[in-house]
Amino acid sequence: xxGLISATVAGAAARDRLAAAWPDLTRVYEGPVADAVRRxxxxxxxxxxxxxxxAVVRLVSPLLSDKASDPGVVCVDEGxxxxxxxxxxxxxxxxxxxxxxxxxxxxxPVVTTATDAVGVPGLDTLGLPVEGDVxxxxxxxxxxxxxALELESSWPLPALPANVGSAVPGAGxxxxxxxxxxxxDGAGEVVLRPPSLVVGVGASKGAPVDEVLGLxxxxxxxxxxxxxxxxxxxxxxxxxxxPGIVGAAERLGVPLVTYSAxxxxxxxxxxxxxxxxxxxxxxxxxxxxxxxxxxxxxxxKRKSERADGAPAMATCAVVRxxxxxxxxxxxxxxxxxxxxxxxxxxxxxxxxxxxxxxxYVDQIRDLxxxxxxxxxxxxxxEEERARTAVAEARKGQAVALIGSGDAGVYAMASPALxxxxxxxxxxxVPGITAALAAGAILGAPLGHDHVSIxxxxxxxxxHVIERRVLAAAEADLVVTFxxxxxxxRDWQLPKALAILGAHREPTTPVGVVRNASRPDESSRVTxxxxxxxATVDMMTVVTVGNTATRNIxxxxxxxxxxxxxxxxx
Numbered sequence: 001x002x003g004l005i006s007a008t009v010a011g012a013a014a015r016d017r018l019a020a021a022w023p024d025l026t027r028v029y030e031g032p033v034a035d036a037v038r039r040x041x042x043x044x045x046x047x048x049x050x051x052x053x054x055a056v057v058r059l060v061s062p063l064l065s066d067k068a069s070d071p072g073v074v075c076v077d078e079g080x081x082x083x084x085x086x087x088x089x090x091x092x093x094x095x096x097x098x099x100x101x102x103x104x105x106x107x108x109p110v111v112t113t114a115t116d117a118v119g120v121p122g123l124d125t126l127g128l129p130v131e132g133d134v135x136x137x138x139x140x141x142x143x144x145x146x147x148a149l150e151l152e153s154s155w156p157l158p159a160l161p162a163n164v165g166s167a168v169p170g171a172g173x174x175x176x177x178x179x180x181x182x183x184x185d186g187a188g189e190v191v192l193r194p195p196s197l198v199v200g201v202g203a204s205k206g207a208p209v210d211e212v213l214g215l216x217x218x219x220x221x222x223x224x225x226x227x228x229x230x231x232x233x234x235x236x237x238x239x240x241x242x243p244g245i246v247g248a249a250e251r252l253g254v255p256l257v258t259y260s261a262x263x264x265x266x267x268x269x270x271x272x273x274x275x276x277x278x279x280x281x282x283x284x285x286x287x288x289x290x291x292x293x294x295x296x297x298x299x300x301k302r303k304s305e306r307a308d309g310a311p312a313m314a315t316c317a318v319v320r321x322x323x324x325x326x327x328x329x330x331x332x333x334x335x336x337x338x339x340x341x342x343x344x345x346x347x348x349x350x351x352x353x354x355x356x357x358x359x360y361v362d363q364i365r366d367l368x369x370x371x372x373x374x375x376x377x378x379x380x381x382e383e384e385r386a387r388t389a390v391a392e393a394r395k396g397q398a399v400a401l402i403g404s405g406d407a408g409v410y411a412m413a414s415p416a417l418x419x420x421x422x423x424x425x426x427x428x429v430p431g432i433t434a435a436l437a438a439g440a441i442l443g444a445p446l447g448h449d450h451v452s453i454x455x456x457x458x459x460x461x462x463h464v465i466e467r468r469v470l471a472a473a474e475a476d477l478v479v480t481f482x483x484x485x486x487x488x489r490d491w492q493l494p495k496a497l498a499i500l501g502a503h504r505e506p507t508t509p510v511g512v513v514r515n516a517s518r519p520d521e522s523s524r525v526t527x528x529x530x531x532x533x534a535t536v537d538m539m540t541v542v543t544v545g546n547t548a549t550r551n552i553x554x555x556x557x558x559x560x561x562x563x564x565x566x567x568x569x
Contacts, residue, residue, distance in 0.1 A: 001025065001026070001027050001038075001042060001045060001046075001440070002022065002025050002026045002027070002042045002045070002046045002047070002048060002097070003026075003027055003029055003031065003036075003040030003043065003046070003047045003048070003071075004019055004026050004028045004040075004047075004048050004050075005019060005029050005033060005036045005040060005043075005047065005048070005049045005050065005051070006049075006050035006051070006078075007033045007051055008050075008078055010050075010078040010079070010080075010392075010467055011050030011076075011078045012050070013050075013289075014050055014076060014078070014080045014105055014156070015028065015050050016028075017104070017105060018048060018101065018104060018105065019144045019528070021104050021242065021315035022087075023319040025136055025194060026045065027040075028045075028487035031111055032057075032249040033059070033070070034059055034126070037049065037059045037060060037075060038058075038059075038063065038492065040473075041063045042059060042063075042069060044071055045071050045072070045092070045093075045166065045360040045412060046071050046073070046074070046088075046092060046093060046094065046097055047060075047071055047072070047073045047074070047240045048073075048074045048075075048076060048083075048097070049073065049075050049076070049103060050076050050077075051075065051542065052075075052077070053075045053077075053086065055076045055269060056073065057087060059369075060073055060086075060087060062386065063207055064087065066292045067087075067088060067091050067092075067345075068091055068371060069091075069094050070087060070088050071087075071088060071091060071095055071359050072085070072087065072088035072089070072090070072093045072095075072261070073086045073088060073092070073094055073095030074086060074090070074093025074094050074097050074098045074101055076101060076105065076141070080106065080107050081108065082107055082108050082110050083098040083099075083101040083102045083105065083107040083108070083109045083110065083343070083475075084110040085097070085098040085109070085110065085111045085112070085371070086358075088416050089111065089112075089113040089122075089244070090113065090122045091124060091126050094450065095113055095125075095146065097110045098110065098111055099111070100342075101183065101336070103342065103413045103476065104550075105491060106467060107426070114390060120177035122138065123137060123138055123175070123190050123192070125535050126157065126192065128155070128177075128193055128195075128447040129180075129192070129193040129228040130190060130191070130192055130193070130196055130227075131187050131191045131193070132190040132191050132349070133173075133188055133190060133484070134190055136173065136187070137173045137174070137175060137189070137356065139162055140163075140173040140311075141160075141164060142494060144161075144163050145163060145166055145172065145173060146166040146172055146173075147163055147165070147166070147173045147174065148167040148168060148170075148171065148172060148173070148174050148175070148322070149164050149165040149171065149174075149177075150174060150175070150176040150177065150178070151177050151308040152176065152178035152179075152180065153178050153179050153194045153196050153229075153320075153323060153471070154177075154322065154323035154396045154398055155177055155192075155194040155323040155396070156323065156324070156325055156326040156352070156393075156398035157177070157192075157352060157398060157399055158349065158350045158351065158352055158369060158398055159177075159351065159352045159369040159370065159372035159373070160284070160298060160370040160371050161350075161370050161371050162370075162371055164371075165175075166406045170356075172188065173188050173189070174188065174189045174190070175189075175190050175192065176189060176190070176191050176192070176557070177191075177194055177195075177497055178191060178192075178194075179193060179194060179197055179225055179226055179229035179320065180224050180225060181221070181225065181226055181227065187541040192533070193226055193228040194229060194231045194319055194323060195229060195230070196229050196231065196238060196292045196295065196320050196322075196323065197220075197225060197229045197230045197274055197298075197317075197318055197319070197320055197321075198230075198231055198232055198233060198234055198289075198293070198295065198318070198320075199216055199219075199220075199230055199232070199233050199234070199240075199288070199290060199316055199317070199318050199475065200234045200235065200285065200286040200287055200288065200289035200290030200316060200317045200318075200319070201216065201233050201234065201245050201248070201285075201286055201314065201315070201316050201461035202234045202235060202236070202239065202264045202276060202285030202286045202315040202316075203235075203239060203242050203244050203245050203313060203314045203315070204313040205241075205242070207242065207244035207245070207304075207311070207313035207314050208313070209243065209244045209247030209248055209305050210247055211244065211306065211313055211314050212244040212247070212248040212304070212314045212316075213248040213251055213252070213543065214304065214313045215302065215303075215304040215315075215316050215427070216248060216252070216316050217232075217412075219299045219302050219316050219318055220299075220318065220424070222299075223298055223299050223318060225298065225299075225318065227252065230252055230254050230280045231254060231321075232249075232254050232255050232257050233245065233254055233255075233256050233257070233258070234256075234258070234259065234290055234292065235257075235259075235285060235286075235288065235289050236258060236260070236261055236264055236276075236280050236282060236285050237257055237258045237259065237260050237261065238261065238279075238280040239258070239280070239285070240248075240256070240258045244313075244314065244385045244451070249292070253533060256287075257289075258293055259283035260290055261280050261282040262281075262282075263281060263292065264282040264284060264285060264288035264289060264292070265281065265282040265288075267284065267287075267288040267289050267291050269284040269287040269291065269292075269301075270287065270297070270300055271284070271287060271300055271301045272284050273301075274359055274413050276387075277365065277419075278370045281545040282300070282568075285308075285315065286301050286302075286315040286316050286317040287300065287301050287317040289317075290318060290319040292317055292319075292534045293321055293444055294321065294380070295319040295320055295321040295322065296319065296320045296322075297315055297317065297318075297319050298318045298319065299316070299495055300315055300317060300318050300319035301315050301316075302315065302317065302318050303315050304399055306515045308439075309311070310434060315455045322548060323396050324393060324396075324423065324424055324425050325332075325388075325392070325393035325394055325396045325397055325398070325423075325424045325425070326393060326397075326398045326399065326424065326425045326427065327389055327390065327398065327399045327401060327416065327420060327424055327425070327426045327427070328347040328350070328398075328400045328401070328426075328427045328428075328429055329345050329401050329403070329407045329408070329412060329413045329416055329417075329426065329427070329432075330343060330348065330353065330398065330400050330401065330402045330403070330429040330431070331344065331402075331403060331405055331407040331408070331411065331427065331429060331430055331431020331432075332360060332363060332402055332403065332405075332431055333404070333432040333437070333517070334362060334404065334405055334432055334433070334434050334437035334516045334517040334518070335363065335404070335432045335515070335516070335518040336517035336519050337363075337516065339432050339437065339517055340364070340431075341429070341430070341431065341432075343429050343430075344429050344431060344532060345367055345421065347400050347401055347427070347429050347472075348364055348367045348402075349367065349368070349369055350398055350399050350400070351368075351374060351399060351400035352371070352373065352398045352399075352492070353371055353373045353375065353392045353397045353398070353399045353400070354368060354373070354375065354376075354399075354400050354402065354403070355373075355375045355376075355385050355388050355389040355392065355399060355400070355401045356372050356375075356376055356385065356400075356401065356403070356412075357376065357377065357378070357385070357466070358376040358377065358378055358404035359379075359380065360402050360403070360404055361374060361376045366543070375388055375389075375392070382415055382532045383415050385401065385412065386401070386412060386415035386416040386418070386419050387419055388417040389401040389412075389416055390416060390420050393424040393425075394395055394423060394424055394535050401416055402432075404434075405430075405432065405433040405434050405437075406430050406431040406432070406433045407428065407429070407431060408428060408430070409431075409433050409435075409452070409498060410452075410454055410482055413428060414455070430453050433452075433540045434482065434516055435450075435452050435480040435482075435541060435543070436541060437513075437516035437517050437541075438452065438511065438513035438523075438541040439480075439511075439543065440517045440518060441517075441521070441523045442511035442513060442523060442525060442543060442555065442556045443497045443511075443525075443555030443556045443557050444555070444556070444557050445478055445499075445509070445511055445543045445545055445549060445556040445557070445558050446558065447545075447557065447558040447559060447560050448478065448508050448546065448548065448558045448559065448560055448561075449475075449477050449478070450477055450478035450479070450480065450553075450558075451463065451468075451472050451477045451478070451479055451480070452479075452480045452481075452482060453468055453469060453472065453480070453481055453482070453496075454481075454483045454495055455481055455483050455485070455489070455492040455493060456482075456484070456486075456492075457486050457489070462492070465492070465496075466496075466499065468493070469500065469558055470499055471500055472500075473500045473502065473503040473504070474503060475505070476546045476547055476548075476556055477546060478543065478544065478545055478546045478549065479497065479543070479544045480541060480542070480543045480544075481493065481539065481542040481543075481544070483538060484533075484536050484537075484538075484539075484540055484541075484542045485533060485536045485537055485538070486537065490533070490534075493533045493536060493542070494533050495561035497528065497531065497533070497544070499519075500528065501528055501529075502543055504528060504544075504545075504546070504547055505528070506527060506528050506529035506547050507527050507529070508527060508528040508544065508546075508547070508549065509525055509526075509527060509530070509546065509549050509551045509556045510525070510526050510527055510528055510530075510531050510542065510543065510544050511523065511524075511526075511543040511545075511556045512524050512525075512526065512531065512536065512541075512543075513524050513540065513541050513543075514537070514540045514541075515539050516541060525551055525556055528544065543556065
């Protein structure tokens with residue numbers, strides 16, 4: 001929960017905007033400011049104070065105890081000009097909160113954390129549990145000192161500075177990625193815990209949570225494994241509501257996943273048993289549930305031990321799953337920076353490898369972290385880029401493959417996913433398409449059913465395209481034409497317009513937008529009869545209205561329903 005505190009009418013107005021935007025995430029604290037801050041500090045994970053920075057410093061300073069547990073505090077001036085990350089930039093999430101508050105209120109986020117200031121990822125912001133000398137190793141990274149990188153467990157990390165990985169392990173500051181327990185006081189060393197361990201659990205009805213949890217923690221400790229690397233607890237569907245298992249997952253802070261007995265029965269295990277076969281229909285619960293996704297069995301089936309000598313009520317097994325590469329297919333939108341989504345920006349910062357068309361890379365190069373490896377190529381190399389991105393992900397990298405608009409619309413998602421198999425994780429990041437950007441400029445041409453059709457016959461035979469245009473014409477759909485005309489393809493657009501013209505009046509509105517959302521944007525609304533195809537090129541989107549589309553005050557409008565159109569007449 002995010003606590004919101006203000007002291008003046010101006011501050012309350014900005015506070016209420018934030019509360020309205022995040023109704024389920026925020027709580028407004030009223031009353032004397034000092035009391036409100038004190039209550040919010042004890043009850044919330046983050047605070048946004050609409051007060052002077054000095055006032056917030058004085059109010060929160062007596063409340064601070066430890067940066068690992070203190071809430072993140074963001075201070076917003078009463079004019080709503082700046083959102084300052086004041087306390088808990090990383091651990092409390094105040095840096096990211098300042099950015100989000102800035103986006104919502106139109107304020108400038110102020111982040112002074114050293115790593116953020118120079119674009120270096122904070123070791124405590126990588127999404128992995130972290131232990132050790134975070135401050136010391138981070139300082140070495142910032143100062144350009146050689147820092148060793150030990151990947152005992154492969155995991156897709158974001159880009160790290162060039163000096164990381166340049167030192168011999170053990171010779172200086174070290175970042176170690178491992179799920180093993182590490183001895184030592186951690187001086188000069190940071191340990192990142194990848195979520196690489198899956199713990200399969202079985203339990204008799206009524207098994208106490210302490211017995212299940214004690215078994216799991218003991219098995220991990222005896223195997224020299226860190227509980228911080230446990231990704232999930234897994235069991236059979238029949239035990240999905242077993243209180244001891246559910247409670248153990250909650251206390252470990254990990255999700256509980258379940259599988260059907262048939263799924264588990266199909267998993268080959270070293271220690272099958274008749275007891276679970278009779279009870280739940282599978283010869284193995286703990287080992288099979290841990291091994292469903294493959295991996296290395298580190299701890300075979302192990303039973304709990306009870307102090308009273310009674311029969312064990314719980315079993316567990318531990319499997320290490322190999323790190324999987326990550327491919328994010330990112331849509332950059334139509335070109336304007338303010339139409340690039342926050343999620344796309346986050347994926348660009350998360351990537352260690354960027355793959356894309358050279359002109360698209362230039363659009364977002366400044367958003368990449370130092371050390372990001374860039375693999376760019378020119379027009380016509382789409383399939384090669386897709387193969388490259390998938391190959392890099394299979395090496396265990398965090399890869400961002402970029403495309404304009406939405407990467408799934410006439411862009412890179414399709415060839416990439418055709419190459420990808422289930423050995424990597426794939427994430428799609430939507431973007432604003434050219435059709436949507438052009439539609440917003442033209443008015444509301446896509447207010448009813450519509451279709452997008454590419455007129456490029458480089459990948460699709462013209463007779464197929466022609467059949468699709470005819471179907472759209474007969475169905476009275478608004479049509480947006482992508483790739484309408486180039487130097488080598490100058491007859492397709494006139495042909496497509498003729499097909500539509502056989503089913504629509506010559507006065508049907510047509511919108512033409514070139515370089516939508518970019519500095520040299522241009523647009524106009526004309527008619528089916530008045531459009532000169534020679535004025536259209538590959539940077540243009542052409543939107544042809546249906547029989548209900550009208551030109552109203554120079555804007556294309558397609559009504560949501562035909563009753564509205566009949567009333568307007």
